[in-house]
Amino acid sequence: MRIATYLYEGRRHCGVVDGTVVRALPDGTSPLDALGARPVGDAVPLSDVHLLPPLQPPTVRDFVTFEEHVEGVRRSVDGTAGVPERWYAAPTFYFTNPYAVYGPHDDIPMPPGSSVLDFELEVAAVIGKEGRDLTPEQARDHIVGYTVFNDWSARDLQSAEMKVGLGPCKGKDTATTLGPYLVTADELERYRDADGFLRLALTAEVNGEVVGEDLLSNMSWTFEEMVSYASRGTWVRPGDVLGSGTCGNGGCLAELWGVRGRQEPAPLKPGDTVTLTVEGIGSVSNTVVTGPDPVPVPSARRRPRERP
Template sequence: MKLGRISVPSPDGDQIRIVAVRPDEGRVIDLARAYALGRQAQYATPDAARRLAAAHFPSSMAAAIAAGSAFLDAAHWAVDQAADDASLPIDGLSWVAAVDPPVIRDGLTFPAHMKGFHDRVGGGLPNPQLFKTPGYFKGSTGVVYGHDEEIPYPSYSEYVDYELEMGLIVGAAGSNLTPDGARAHLFGVTIFNDFSARDVQGYEMAMSMGPQKCKDYAYGIGPWITTVDELPSTDGLRGVVRVNGEVWSETTAEGMIYTPEEMLAYVSINDRLQPGDLIGSGTLPNGSGLELDRRLSLGDVIELELEGVGVLRNRLSAEPDKAPWWPEPRPYPFGTPAN
């Protein structure tokens, strides 16, 4: 099943609805409405049917996933009962991020991307530690964007880049998992665009604190999630990057150092996976503009396609997004810095 979230107008303001997506049929199915109609057909009152539907299909995808198998069972039942009466045309919808993750962790596990990155920035070879334990950072959940939402171009950067990744969506809580056990904790896969301010990334990473403003201004998530029953393996999935309709690169999800199951298991060591968490696979080979020596501009439209999922499309803002303040440098108290 493909599951996404849309925003629809209501008398009380815009509401977020979870939908089952049928791209080949050109429609989505409002699951709460379909479920309520199905229950009314079984003699539930309209108010009772809506209460039941709201419990199964809240605005939060993470909260819905947290219900475990009851969520997907209810989704399939709703589609079977009243899909036609709860359908909307797929064109013209207002999408939001496919999931509202409690935590974003973004990995780095495709050696070909690592090598391409280091070749471009002149930073030598990738760190050997990445071949000993999976590497990842944590990103802000407050700046997630869905399909067709505009991405603000941060005014502090002159080099904004995209990154095509698989977004692994956690389906069940768990700690200290093994890779064999972690498979049952994987809900599905979406497209994750780890937008990066490359010029800022260089000096932030040199602080040995991990990325900050070079990453935490936008994360693209969508257009929807494909559940693992429809996408049993991520190995070998094909990807395409288009900018303003031009193909910039074609790629394949091959050669991961660590499998998705191993990544989930590693994250869970003395930590806790939560339903709806997103773990980025790391950028697919040639899945960033940096590797191609190509740069985005204000107003560009980026399309990231992933086999089995769909196309995540976003436009960069036409003008820089200016913040009202930026910190002034402070005196360096340790003599003359090395750099």
């Protein structure tokens, strides 16, 4: 099942996509409840609706599970070759901003103060029921579906912020694209390989030109293992989104910059359109637009360190 959240004739709906049409589910049905609901609306052409993010997640964890991506971006961001040995120990992630989620065809504003914008081609798993301290085997039953995930990244801000030893901060939290639909987990089982990975073709285009291609099965951890790690000592709950991390072989511009030693292709600018396609899920296509100027914040004051 493919579940869409959309605007039609001024109203927000959740519906089931069937080919080129969508049929609304009963009012009040959430994307996570759609498996148990039956469409009640007439078929509406997808061309007549405005697709919204398929869900509004309470939390967004973004992992980094592609070794090739780590190699390239590390070289681009801080000039260091190779992969940190610690990366191999566990599927590392950070929490990104659930208040900055955009739909599959929304315009994306330039992050304030940035001139080096990048995309990141990812797939996200969505949690359907809560759990904690899950084994990977248990975790499979907690994944309701998958969606395309674009982690928009201001590389200049990211590089500067992470010198502090924290982050990413404003380098990452102004935009994340989800869409076009929430595809239920059963739809993708036919792509699962013998090792438990989903073998889905991934393609990234900028202004119609292919800049990256990879397979999702090149991840070093499965989504079930990622969910297990995320639930260690805490909860995963319905609607939580877990991004795969950026794929390799051109899954973002920064990886290509690291490999080539120069910013080619150039950083994204207003007017550029990024289209990300995932086999079995669909495509998201967003155009970059001019964003707001940064609100000034003073630099740190050197305080006298007085004591009471």
